[in-house]
Amino acid sequence: MGDAVRGHTAGMPSDFSGATAALYARYRRDLPVEQAVRLAELARLRPDDVLVDLGCGTGQLAVPMSEHCAAVVGVDPEPAMLAGLRARGADRVVCVLDDNDGLARLGATLGRHVGSVTIGNALHWMDEAATLRAAAALLRPGGAVCVLTQGPPMWLGAARWQLAIRQVLERRFGPPTGTCRTDPAALAERADIARGLGLAVQVATWTADHPVDTDWVLGHLGSAMDPEQLTAARDDLAAALTATGVGMVEHVVTTALVSRRP
Ligand SMILES: C[S@@+](CC[C@H](N)C(=O)[O-])C[C@H]1O[C@@H](n2cnc3c(N)ncnc32)[C@H](O)[C@@H]1O
Incomplete structure (x- = not known):
């Protein structure tokens, strides 16, 4: 599907503003509560820690992780995403308009009081090595x-x-060109970078099954696609989903690369 889906083509400009941010707030799930508990355990997060969530979007990690620390600093360069996060009214989450380069500035403010830096579904938008170094x-x-x-x-x-739905998208926009760095090779590269920084690396994988319906699937696609292209494909996508019948379930695999400072 070529460049129809954001994150598929290296070098594409990101656009997470406006309607996209609204669709994120509605159609991107929070990390499930039990996975947030596991992540806090693996990260050895303490109740008095500050957690920095980089590329926080509308709070899919920031809000559930705020249950496990004193405060979360959610960092994102897109004002509409931060507006969506603020609208959730999470009382231990502070929003900061900045990007991965802002980690160094945060260091000057927070010193070394940060118990964890989380980056959910966002590192592929950044210079990965530089960002991991600044986070560490x-x-x-x-x-x-x-x-x-x-x-x-x-x-x-x-x-x-x-x-x-993939068939419909491929027919209209061509074959997909990437996996948003969710593949094993990307995981191995990131783990190598972390080891090179002197961090001890652990990997955990959790799964969850979520029943979905046509509205949810189209809304989720809307959060990832060019709006005009989704509009053009919408009827075909809805028809394809109807034809596959009821009882649709999305099997979501979460992979956590946890890299600890000694
Ligand atoms: C796919 S969303 C992920 C949102 C959320 N963390 C999640 O797990 O669903 C990617 C987010 O990264 C942000 N982003 C893009 N480039 C960035 C950068 N250079 N530094 C920090 N955040 C960035 C976008 O604005 C967007 O909110």
Whole structure:
């Protein structure tokens, strides 16, 4: 599907503004509560820690992780995403308009009081090595950088309904060109970078099954696609989903790369 789906083609400009941010707020799930508990355990997060969530979007990690620390600093360069996060009214989440380069500035403010830096489904938008280095520099001793991916993207999944939407998208826009760095090779590269920074690396994988309906699938696709292209494909996608029948379930695999400072 070529460049129809954001994140598929290296070098594409990101556009997470306006309607996209609204669709994120509605159609991107939070990390499930039990996975947030596991992540806090693996990161050895303390109740008095500050957690920095880089590329926080509308709070898919920031809000659930705020239950496990004193405060979360959600960092994102897109004002509309931060507006969506603020609208959630999470009382231990502070929003900061900045990008990965802002980690160094945060270091000057927060010193080494950061128990964890989390990056969920966002590292592929950044200079990965530089960002991991800056994140590691923020950590208190024993703190951890946690990179989460939830892949493959919905349109590359193996369920019958997912194959059906992929066929529609491929017919219109060509074959997919990437997996948003959710693949094992990307995980291995990131783990190598973390080891090179002197961090101790652990990988955890969790799964969850979510029943979905046509509204949810189209809304989720809307959060990832060019709006005009989605409008053009919308009727075909809805028809393909209807044809695959009821009982659609999305199997989501979450991979956490947890890299601890000694
Ligand atoms: C796919 S969303 C992920 C949102 C959320 N973390 C999640 O797990 O669903 C990617 C987010 O990264 C942000 N982003 C893009 N480039 C960035 C950069 N250079 N530094 C920090 N965040 C960035 C976008 O604005 C967007 O909110």
